[in-house]
Structures are given as structure tokens and as C-alpha cells.
Amino acid sequence: MARQAPPKFHPSEWDIAARMQCASTESLKSRSERMIAESQRLLDEIEKTTQKTRSDVNKKLEQRQEEIKFWKQELSNKLEEVVHETELLLTFKTRLEKSLESCKEPLVIAQKCLLNRQRRVGIDLVHDEVEEELVKEVEILQGVIALLGRTLEQTDEQISFVSPEDWIDFSNINVEKADKQRNNSLALRVLIDGILSQTANDMHKQCEMVNAAFRNRVKEVKDAKHKLETLLAMVMDETASQEKNIAALKQAIADKEGPVKVAQTRLEARNHRPNVEFCYDTVQYRLISEVEEVTRNIKRLQDALAEAQSELKALSRQQLSLEEEIQVKENTLYIDEVLCMQMRASVNINNF
Numbered sequence: 001m002a003r004q005a006p007p008k009f010h011p012s013e014w015d016i017a018a019r020m021q022c023a024s025t026e027s028l029k030s031r032s033e034r035m036i037a038e039s040q041r042l043l044d045e046i047e048k049t050t051q052k053t054r055s056d057v058n059k060k061l062e063q064r065q066e067e068i069k070f071w072k073q074e075l076s077n078k079l080e081e082v083v084h085e086t087e088l089l090l091t092f093k094t095r096l097e098k099s100l101e102s103c104k105e106p107l108v109i110a111q112k113c114l115l116n117r118q119r120r121v122g123i124d125l126v127h128d129e130v131e132e133e134l135v136k137e138v139e140i141l142q143g144v145i146a147l148l149g150r151t152l153e154q155t156d157e158q159i160s161f162v163s164p165e166d167w168i169d170f171s172n173i174n175v176e177k178a179d180k181q182r183n184n185s186l187a188l189r190v191l192i193d194g195i196l197s198q199t200a201n202d203m204h205k206q207c208e209m210v211n212a213a214f215r216n217r218v219k220e221v222k223d224a225k226h227k228l229e230t231l232l233a234m235v236m237d238e239t240a241s242q243e244k245n246i247a248a249l250k251q252a253i254a255d256k257e258g259p260v261k262v263a264q265t266r267l268e269a270r271n272h273r274p275n276v277e278f279c280y281d282t283v284q285y286r287l288i289s290e291v292e293e294v295t296r297n298i299k300r301l302q303d304a305l306a307e308a309q310s311e312l313k314a315l316s317r318q319q320l321s322l323e324e325e326i327q328v329k330e331n332t333l334y335i336d337e338v339l340c341m342q343m344r345a346s347v348n349i350n351n352f
Helices: 011-117 129-161 172-270 282-344
Strands: none
Touching: 011 129, 011 172, 011 282, 129 172, 172 282
């Protein structure tokens, strides 16, 4: 089958088509030019915006870097201060530990003194000024030990607070935290210094009070012992005199036994006179009187001897009592002067 020929256009249509192509091309060209101009303006605008943004970002970065540098330096300074403060606080902790350790021996000595003084005997086992001051010293030392222990715990806690190991964030919060803990540490050091000074003063003052009480008590006991020894010497002198008196009385009684026997013998012999010679004459009366007088004198001497022997026993009892009391005083002096005071000589109260 034969192919049909395409239709032919009119010259006016050709003309129109040509103009339309021209118009379309011009329109496309115009739109393209506008698009290019708009794109250029957009590129310029974006470039300016990008440049401005980059400038702002760079400025912000520089500011942030300066800010970080400032906080880093600020925190470094604070951390350096905190490290220094921590070192100072550690020295104060050492002072507390030494002071606490130094309280143990004085407390043991005070308690031993109280225990030793329980070995006093008799009237010397008295609640005297020494015991009162020793009890007070024990209470003060126990109170100081408790206070220093609590302060040491508080110091340990504060050293944990000012430790800089975890402070790696360069921030205002950590700077403020460093300032706060440094101020806390400073206040604690002032408190520790005051406590150490006051407790050392209290312990030293009480130690002197106890020592003074011991010195006074030893002097009192020595004076009492001296008086007892004087009394004992007096009693022993009186005992010697009484023993001589007893010996004299016994001798006197012995001396009277001969005459009374002679008088009695004479009376007995005259009872055998014969007859009227056996009468109560002057001789008889005198012999009877002699026997009665000698007998009466012997009785008086015997009564005096009994009384003297009773006095000698009383003197002996008093001598024993005085000797026992002197032993009591010697025991007290050994406890107070030898055991306690010599032991207390090693007590040394220091202000650490």
C-alpha cells in the first residue's frame, strides 16, 4: 500500500510558527537571564550570610576559647589554693593526732594515782583535795580526748571535701565550690587552733592544780607524822620513867617485907611471956602499931604499883597506836610522794 504524503502548511502558518519560535526563544532567554541574575544575587546573599555566620561563629569560638581559658586559669588557681589549703589542713590533722596521743599517758597516770591512793589505810583513806583534783583531771582529759576525736573526724571529712581529683570541669560551679571548701577549711583550721590551745591550757592548769594539791597533802602528812613521832618519843620517855617508878615501888615493897616480919616475930615471941608478964604494955602496943603501919604502907605501895602498872599498859597501848599511825602516814607518803608524784613528773602537757 502506498504511503500517504504529509499535509502541506500555508506560508502564513510558517510565518506564525517562525515568530512563535522566536518569541518562545526570547522568552526563554529572558527567563534564563532573570534566573541567572537571581541566582547571582542568591549566591551573593548566601556568600555574605555565610561569611557573616562564619565570622560570628569564629568570634563565638574565640570568646568561648577565652572563656574556657579564663575558667581553666581560674580553676587552676583555685585548685592550687585548695591543694595548699589541703596541705595546711593535713598539718593541723597531724597536730590533732599528736595532741590526742599525748592525752593518753596523763589519763593513765591520773587513773593509776586514783587506784594507788585506794591503798591508803585507816584515817588516811580520806576523800581529800588531791582526790577531788585527780577526779577532775580524769574528767577533763576524757572530755579533751572526746573533743579531739570528734574534731579529727570532722577534719578527715573536710579533707575529702577539698580533694581536687574529681574537679575536671572548668566551670563557675567548681570555682565557687573550691572557694566554699577553702573557706570551710580555713574556718576549721581556726577552730582546731583554738581547740588545741584551749585544751592544752585546761590540761596544763589542771595538772598544776593536782600537783599543788599533792605537794600540800604531802606536807600535811609529813607534819602529822612529825607530830606523831614527837608524841611517840614523849610516850617512850614516859614509859621509861614509869618502868623506873615500878622498879622503885617493887623494891620498896620488898624492903618493907623484912621489918614487918621482924615485928610479927617479936609479937609472936611476946605472946609466950609467963603469968603477969603477958600484958599489953607499951612495947606491945608499939609493936602492934609498927606491924599495922608497915602493913598499911605495903598496901599503899602495892596500890601505887598496881596503878603504875596500869599506866604502863596504857602507855604501851598508846605507843603501839602511835607506831601504827606513823606506819599509816609512811604508807600514805610512799603512795603520794614516791608512787604518784614521781610518776606524775613524766607528764608533759604540750601545745601542738
